[in-house]
Amino acid sequence: MIVTISCSALPKRNVVIDSNTLFYDADQHIFSMIRPRGDDWLQTVRSSFDFSPASVVGSQLAMTVTLETPQQAYEFEEWLIFANQEADEGYRTMRG
Numbered sequence: 334m335i336v337t338i339s340c341s342a343l344p345k346r347n348v349v350i351d352s353n354t355l356f357y358d359a360d361q362h363i364f365s366m367i368r369p370r371g372d373d374w375l376q377t378v379r380s381s382f383d384f385s386p387a388s389v390v391g392s393q394l395a396m397t398v399t400l401e402t403p404q405q406a407y408e409f410e411e412w413l414i415f416a417n418q419e420a421d422e423g424y425r426t427m428r429g
Contacts, residue, residue, distance in 0.1 A: 336413060337397045340406040341387055348410055353420040355396055355413070357389045364409075366416045369423040376423065378416040382408065 336355055338348040356365045364380040386409075387399045400406040 334393070335395045337395070338406055338410055338413070339397065339399045340403055341399060341401050343403055343406075346403075346406070348406070350410070350413055350417070352413060352417055354393075355391075355416075357386075357391065357396070357398075359389070362386070364412070364416075366420050367423075368416075368419045369427055372427065378419045380409075380412055380416075382412070 334352050334354050336350045336352045338350070340346055353366055357363070358365070362382070362385040365377045367374065368376045368378045370376045382405070384401070384405050386405075387401050388397075389399075390397045398409060400409055
């Protein structure tokens with residue numbers, strides 16, 4: 334999945350990250366990603382930001398996340414990189 338991170342305050346700045354599948358719960362304003370542990374596919378990495386995105390537009394293959402400030406965009410980018418590392422580690426250590 335391709336995730337594009339943009340910022341309302343810096344409209345010319347877009348960061349594109351090739352990501353594992355990312356989910357967004359609009360009611361709770363939480364992003365999540367599957368992070369299997371062994372043979373347990375129900376584990377996830379979940380975000381816990383103090384902010385909500387300005388918008389999230391997505392499909393199965395791509396998602397665009399727009400944040401208000403550069404700090405929010407950087408924080409989301411760091412979390413997404415972390416979540417991808419966790420997911421990659423989970424897939425690498427799967428049993429079965």
